[in-house]
Amino acid sequence: MNKLKSLFEHKCPKCGGTLTASYDSISSSKSCPACSYKEEIHAALGVRIIHDPAK
Numbered sequence: 001m002n003k004l005k006s007l008f009e010h011k012c013p014k015c016g017g018t019l020t021a022s023y024d025s026i027s028s029s030k031s032c033p034a035c036s037y038k039e040e041i042h043a044a045l046g047v048r049i050i051h052d053p054a055k
């Protein structure tokens with residue numbers, strides 16, 4: 001479980017808030033309800049997409 005925990009750190013890098021994680025068969029995503037930061041991870045493609053509205 002420790003490995004999983006470090007792989008999916010549920011803390012927003014922008015504001016330090018708790019991220020909400022969701023998973024489906026092709027991807028996983030984490031989003032921050034406080035600042036709209038969002039990460040999408042497509043493990044099969046080796047792609048990580050970061051949505052950062054502040055940039």
Ligand SMILES: [Zn+2]
Nearest residue numbers: 012015032035
């Ligand atoms: Zn945030």
